[in-house]
Amino acid sequence: xxxxxxxxTRALELGIPLSVQLDLTYRCNETCVHCYLxxxxxxxxxxxxxxxxxxxxxxxxxxxxxxxxxxxxxxxDLFEILEHAxxxxxxxxxxxxxxxxxxxxxxxxxxxxxxxxxxSLYSHKAExxxxxxxxxxxxxxxLEGARFLREAGVKVTFANxxxxxxxxxxxxxxxxxxEMGIDYTVDATITPMLDGDRGVLDLxxxxxxxxxxxxxxxxxGDQADTLLAAPTGPTPLEEAYKTLPCSAGHTACYIGxxxxxxxxxxxxxxxxxxxxxxxxxxWRDSPQLNEVRAIRLSDLEGxxxxxxxxxxxxxPGLAYMEGNMRGPSIxxxxxxxxRTGIAxxxxxxxxxxxxxxxxx
Numbered sequence: 001x002x003x004x005x006x007x008x009t010r011a012l013e014l015g016i017p018l019s020v021q022l023d024l025t026y027r028c029n030e031t032c033v034h035c036y037l038x039x040x041x042x043x044x045x046x047x048x049x050x051x052x053x054x055x056x057x058x059x060x061x062x063x064x065x066x067x068x069x070x071x072x073x074x075x076x077d078l079f080e081i082l083e084h085a086x087x088x089x090x091x092x093x094x095x096x097x098x099x100x101x102x103x104x105x106x107x108x109x110x111x112x113x114x115x116x117x118x119x120s121l122y123s124h125k126a127e128x129x130x131x132x133x134x135x136x137x138x139x140x141x142x143l144e145g146a147r148f149l150r151e152a153g154v155k156v157t158f159a160n161x162x163x164x165x166x167x168x169x170x171x172x173x174x175x176x177x178x179e180m181g182i183d184y185t186v187d188a189t190i191t192p193m194l195d196g197d198r199g200v201l202d203l204x205x206x207x208x209x210x211x212x213x214x215x216x217x218x219x220x221g222d223q224a225d226t227l228l229a230a231p232t233g234p235t236p237l238e239e240a241y242k243t244l245p246c247s248a249g250h251t252a253c254y255i256g257x258x259x260x261x262x263x264x265x266x267x268x269x270x271x272x273x274x275x276x277x278x279x280x281x282x283w284r285d286s287p288q289l290n291e292v293r294a295i296r297l298s299d300l301e302g303x304x305x306x307x308x309x310x311x312x313x314x315x316p317g318l319a320y321m322e323g324n325m326r327g328p329s330i331x332x333x334x335x336x337x338x339r340t341g342i343a344x345x346x347x348x349x350x351x352x353x354x355x356x357x358x359x360x
Contacts, residue, residue, distance in 0.1 A: 007063075011251040017283055019064035019252040020057055021265055024050065024081065026257055028071040030097055030133040032120075034163055034203050036191040037070065044257040047077040049275070051084050053255065056279040058088040068095035068265075070257070073105075082112050091115050095159075098145025099138055106148035116155040118185075119146050122165075124172035132165055143180075150181055157183040162213060163190055163203040170213065188213055189331060192321045194268050201331075211341075246316050249292040253283070263292050267317025269325065292316070292325065300326055 011018035025044055026037045045053065057065070065085055072078055073096060085092055094109070098119045101109075109117065119142060123129040126139035133139075149156050158177045160170055170186055177184040188210060192198045205213070213219070248254075249263035249271070256262070259274035261282050271289040272282030282289065295316070318329040333347040 008247065008251055011061075014061075015284070016061040017057075017251065017253055018062065019066070019247075020062050021066040021068060021252075021254045022050075022053070022057075023068050023070060023254070023256050023265070024072050024075050024078070025070040027074045028069060028097075029074065029099055030071065030135045030138060032133050033165075034132070034161065034190050034200055036193045036200065038193075038195065039070065042258060044075075045259055045275075047080060049259070050077075050081055053259075053274055053279065054081070054085050054088055054090075056274070058090065060280045060283060063091055064093075065090035066093045066095065071100070072096055073100040079108060079112075082109075082114070086112050093118065095120075096145075097133070097138065097142055098149070099135070099141040101145035101148055103148045103151075106145070106152040106154065109149065110152035110154050114154065116157060117149055118157045118159050121146075121158040121160060121173055121177075123169040124176050125169065128166050128169060132163075146180065146182060155183070156180075157185055160184065160186045161190070162186060162188050162205055162209075164205060165203075167205045167209040167213070170219075174219075186213070186219055189315075189318075191266055191318070198321075248316060249289050253289075261286075261289075263289065264317050266315055267292075267320055267325075269317075269320055295326055300328065 007018060010016075025041070026039055027041055028035070028037070028039050031039065054065075067082070067085070069075075072094060075081070082092065092112070092114045094114055094117045096117060096119060098117075121129065121142060122132045123139075129139040129142070130136055146156050146158070158173060160166075160173045162170060174184045174186075188205065190201055190204050193200060204210075246264070248267050252264065253271075254262045254265045254267070255274065259276075260270050261272045261274065261279070262268050262270055269288060269292065271286040271292070274282070300319075315329050315331075316325050318331050319325055319327050322329060322331075333343075
């Protein structure tokens with residue numbers, strides 16, 4: 001058992017929120033075509049409010065702090081926030097597009113001993129990347145920011161979200177990352193808008209491309225044999241009863257820029273607000289959060305005995321956005337199908353519903 005797994009297990013046993021993602025703002029200097037956020041500012045938490053939230057999180061036992069947005073460098077108080085977070089001994093990861101990072105900022109990040117910085121990069125081609133971000137010159141500035149961070153000694157990861165416009169570029173993006181001494185991660189999931197609008201899902205890759213990505217052993221490293229093998233399920237029912245669908249709400253949660261607390265950034269079910277309640281009170285006593293915690297894999301229609309039970313990446317947040325947090329995430333069913341060629345119970349059920357009845 002590795003250290004992080006052991007920490008997660010102990011946090012679950014003790015009811016401690018081990019990890020929190022804090023979005024400082026939804027404002028951004030890019031307007032990415034696939035982004036699930038509204039980039040207007042409807043009253044972000046002030047510097048004083050955020051520093052107080054950090055104190056509350058530290059007192060509650062939070063160790064891992066992921067700071068994201070929007071674009072975090074749109075906040076002029078970013079370094080004040082980071083300095084306070086480090087004083088409270090958080091292990092910090094940052095998410096940014098790096099467009100606003102120059103050498104001096106990179107050095108300040110390095111001096112704060114930030115664990116890592118994740119940077120969104122969509123293509124190895126400027127025209128494709130800039131087309132997705134809708135910010136001319138963003139490709140050049142993003143690569144420059146990444147280089148400044150690497151030169152300062154900061155660990156960097158390129159996050160490559162795939163969609164129709166860049167689905168064929170991921171191998172070259174990964175090669176570019178390797179050339180620059182940067183880690184690489186790929187994500188084949190387009191997230192619906194937080195307001196529920198699902199139109200953005202039209203940007204998803206077609207089935208053939210998705211299958212190609214999901215079956216690319218070079219992307220999966222040591223996990224390839226497990227994730228690319230034919231499924232061995234179903235998951236034993238007695239094991240399913242003990243299985244939690246996800247860490248969201250159990251050892252992790254999300255805080256938005258207006259103080260809303262949800263189980264995860266992709267699970268927009270508001271369980272409390274930090275402008276009205278203390279974090280620890282929400283974490284311990286929120287009826288909505290306890291509702292999420294009560295869900296077990298065995299509660300999920302068609303999931304507990306699915307052939308993909310041991311390897312499915314089902315996201316309860318995506319399921320919630322599809323209409324039922326206790327239901328399937330069809331997007332994840334589609335990824336399992338792309339990986340194995342075997343349709344899940346829920347995917348077959350969906351396809352049957354789509355077959356028009358014969359006219360007699």
